[in-house]
Amino acid sequence: MLLALDTSAGASAALIRSGEVLASWRTEQTNTHAEVLAPAVQSLLQEAGAQVTAGEMPVDGVVVGVGPGPFTGLRVGLALAQSLAEGWGVPLHGVCSLDAVALHAVQTNSVSGEFLVTTDARRREVxxxxxESDDDGSRLIEGPFVGSASELPELPAVGAGVSLYPEHLRLPDQAPREASGWIPQAAELGLLADGALAGDLLGVLCEPRPLYLRESDAQIPQQMGAPQQTRAPQQTRSTP
Structure with a gap:
C-alpha cells in the first residue's frame, strides 16, 4: 500500500494498493496545508484499517508530488512525506505533479495526440x-517549465492555466469544461507510482526534491557591506 501526497496546488492525499484508490482526500485551499494535511493522512489510514502504532509500518512506501509549485505549499507536502517515510522506515518516491493531470486527462478520454498541462504559477505565468497520449497513457515530451501563457506551444491544453488565460490557451475539443480547472491530485500520483513500481511505467519516478523552477518571492535582505548570496539553481526533471 502506498500513501501519496501532493501540495503543489491545493492539498491532497490518497492510499493506493494494486492499482486501486482505497481512500482519498483533497482541498483546494492554498493557505491551510500545514494545518490540515497531517490530520487528513491519519483519517485516511484509519479509514483503510492501517495500524499506526510503534514498530508498525502502515504503508509500504510514500509518494510525493515534487511540483512544480509555489515554495510554501510545496515544502509542506515534501516535509511531511519525508518525515513519514523516515519515521516508518519505508521508501520515498517523487513524481512530477503535472503528470497527475496528464493521467487524468487520458483516463477521461479528454485528450488525443500532443497536449499541454498547465497550472497556476502566479506572477501572470503558468x-x-x-x-503525448498513447495506448499506455501519456508520455512526457518536454518540461516542466514556467512562463507566460502567450509563449506556450499552440497545442490544446488542460489544467487550471486554461481558465486563467483563455485568450491564450484552449481546451481539446473532446475535453469537458471542468478540464480548465484541473489541478494535480494525490490519487493519480499514487496510481502512477504504483504502476512504475510494478514495472508497467517508465520514467515516472524521480528524486523527492522540489521543482521550484524559479526564485522565491521572499528573499533575505542583503546586509550593508556583505556580499549578496545567490541560491543554487534548482534541477528540473529531464524528459524520459
Missing part, C-alpha cells in the same frame, strides 16, 4: 509541460 507551470506547464508537453505530453
Amino acid at each position: 507551470y506547464w509541460a508537453r505530453y
Whole structure:
C-alpha cells in the first residue's frame, strides 16, 4: 500500500494498493496545508484499517508530488512525506505533479495526440509541460517549465492555466469544461507510482526534491557591506 501526497496546488492525499484508490482526500485551499494535511493522512489510514502504532509500518512506501509549485505549499507536502517515510522506515518516491493531470486527462478520454498541462504559477505565468497520449497513457515530451501563457506551444491544453488565460490557451475539443480547472491530485500520483513500481511505467519516478523552477518571492535582505548570496539553481526533471 502506498500513501501519496501532493501540495503543489491545493492539498491532497490518497492510499493506493494494486492499482486501486482505497481512500482519498483533497482541498483546494492554498493557505491551510500545514494545518490540515497531517490530520487528513491519519483519517485516511484509519479509514483503510492501517495500524499506526510503534514498530508498525502502515504503508509500504510514500509518494510525493515534487511540483512544480509555489515554495510554501510545496515544502509542506515534501516535509511531511519525508518525515513519514523516515519515521516508518519505508521508501520515498517523487513524481512530477503535472503528470497527475496528464493521467487524468487520458483516463477521461479528454485528450488525443500532443497536449499541454498547465497550472497556476502566479506572477501572470503558468507551470506547464508537453505530453503525448498513447495506448499506455501519456508520455512526457518536454518540461516542466514556467512562463507566460502567450509563449506556450499552440497545442490544446488542460489544467487550471486554461481558465486563467483563455485568450491564450484552449481546451481539446473532446475535453469537458471542468478540464480548465484541473489541478494535480494525490490519487493519480499514487496510481502512477504504483504502476512504475510494478514495472508497467517508465520514467515516472524521480528524486523527492522540489521543482521550484524559479526564485522565491521572499528573499533575505542583503546586509550593508556583505556580499549578496545567490541560491543554487534548482534541477528540473529531464524528459524520459
